Amino acid sequence: GQQLNQxxxxxxxxxxxxxxxxxxxxxxxxxxxxxxxxxxxxxxLLIALxxxxxxxxxxxxxxxxxxxxxxxxxxxSASIPSDVGIYFCAGQLTGAQKLVFGQGTRLTINx
Amino acid sequence: xxxxxxxxxxxxxVTGKKLTVTxxxxxxxxxxxxxxxxxxxxxxQIYYSMNVEATDKGDVPEGYKVSRKEKRNFxxxxxxxxxxxxxxxxxxxxxxxxxxxxHFGNGTRLTVT
Numbered sequence: 001g002q003q004l005n006q007x008x009x010x011x012x013x014x015x016x017x018x019x020x021x022x023x024x025x026x027x028x029x030x031x032x033x034x035x036x037x038x039x040x041x042x043x044x045l046l047i048a049l050x051x052x053x054x055x056x057x058x059x060x061x062x063x064x065x066x067x068x069x070x071x072x073x074x075x076x077s078a079s080i081p082s083d084v085g086i087y088f089c090a091g092q093l094t095g096a097q098k099l100v101f102g103q104g105t106r107l108t109i110n111x
Numbered sequence: 112x113x114x115x116x117x118x119x120x121x122x123x124x125v126t127g128k129k130l131t132v133t134x135x136x137x138x139x140x141x142x143x144x145x146x147x148x149x150x151x152x153x154x155x156q157i158y159y160s161m162n163v164e165a166t167d168k169g170d171v172p173e174g175y176k177v178s179r180k181e182k183r184n185f186x187x188x189x190x191x192x193x194x195x196x197x198x199x200x201x202x203x204x205x206x207x208x209x210x211x212x213x214h215f216g217n218g219t220r221l222t223v224t
Contacts, residue, residue: 031210041218
């Protein structure tokens with residue numbers, strides 16, 4: 001099936017640093033989503049992007065839907081300890097409920 | 112509280128012993144889906160259901176069965192589990208036809224020895 005390439009696979013940063021991760025695909029998507037998974041829990045939606053070029057913020061998080069519709073990035077500014085977790089990108093085609101997920105980026109923060 | 116509930120949270124079993132993981136949602140969602148999560152592979156879809164009595168294969172359906180007799184429930188059945196089905200499983204649900212996020216359960220960690 002389709003797959004998204006998400007990078008980096010893991011990040012080790014200091015508290016207060018900014019974080020950037022991205023996803024690329026060989027296929028175009030009409031919707032890009034970013035989820036976060038805390039230990040022992042299911043993924044929770046952070047940001048949804050519905051239009052090519054769209055830039056959306058949610059607090060310290062900012063995500064963009066690439067112009068080509070084949071990529072997206074997520075930035076986290078001024079990281080804090082509760083940002084630790086696994087971040088997943090997901091692509092979706094209009095009219096299709098199926099999400100295609102990236103492999104995840106595991107974020108670790110040193111206090 | 113709106114939620115997707117999976118049971119059990121943890122399960123250790125032996126090869127060949129049939130098991131069922133239950134999933135229930137209280138949000139009246141039409142769409143439900145099962146995913147498995149493995150290190151380095153992200154979440155891969157096993158089966159999905161667009162509504163009652165409407166199920167279809169995802170990307171990795173081999174060795175699994177599902178049923179959707181009621182809107183709220185979507186059990187995952189492993190008729191003869193094997194060690195390669197050791198994984199973390201997530202059930203998810205959402206509304207169809209609208210921009211509605213996928214709501215995930217808290218996961219079931221299955222170990223098959």
